[in-house]
């Protein structure tokens with residue numbers, strides 16, 4: 443099973459409804475805080491169920507939700523199909539977004555599930571869709587020194603503050619014996635140093651800045667903001 447297949451099902455990653463709601467609400471608010479103008483066109487790539495995408499859509503002109511899992515896209519369509527400011531796309535449909543039209547592309551908590559080759563292949567697609575001055579935000583990137591124990595500690599802090607500590611403890615136990623653990627042991631999670639990401643993004647024609655705070659609850663992970671550097675023949 444690949445990571446992309448893994449996400450096409452209900453997973454034990456969220457320990458319960460409260461965890462899932464607080465997670466997606468926090469991510470939506472963090473994405474909304476990155477939007478600079480109500481006229482912005484925004485892509486949330488690898489968006490998951492994006493339960494609070496309507497909050498993000500309220501802050502911009504159009505929000506594209508793109509996810510690789512057909513089950514996730516079905517749920518997004520059931521929830522947001524009636525919202526004229528939201529479109530749901532498969533990765534194969536990225537070409538339907540007009541070139542040079544996006545002000546912001548956010549990729550939160552996805553890089554760990556992509557091979558380096560897949561990441562390198564995606565970056566030109568994002569670059570081609572960004573408007574002049576547009577930004578690509580890669581968030582929740584796991585540095586090599588962040589272990590599952592650090593992640594578990596961050597989750598328990600989030601759960602304590604959010605009032606779902608017992609269910610989080612049970613969820614961690616379920617995850618430890620789940621497909622997630624098995625695939626993580628087999629395929630692994632991609633982890634990057636700050637320099638790795640600067641090089642990868644630089645190779646794809648982006649100038650990079652690390653943001654002081656990660657998106658979401660895990661302060662041990664990293665967020666980068668990248669802007670296309672115009673090539674010699676570009677305006």
Ligand SMILES: C[S@@+](CC[C@H](N)C(=O)[O-])C[C@H]1O[C@@H](n2cnc3c(N)ncnc32)[C@H](O)[C@@H]1O
Pocket residue numbers: 445446449450466469487488489490491508509510511514533549550551552555556
């Ligand atoms: C850990 S979840 C993150 C969801 C959301 N961004 C968040 O922060 O909660 C990863 C999501 O990426 C999707 N995904 C996995 N591989 C993908 C790919 N190659 N292209 C697009 N989406 C992918 C999965 O279906 C899953 O919904």
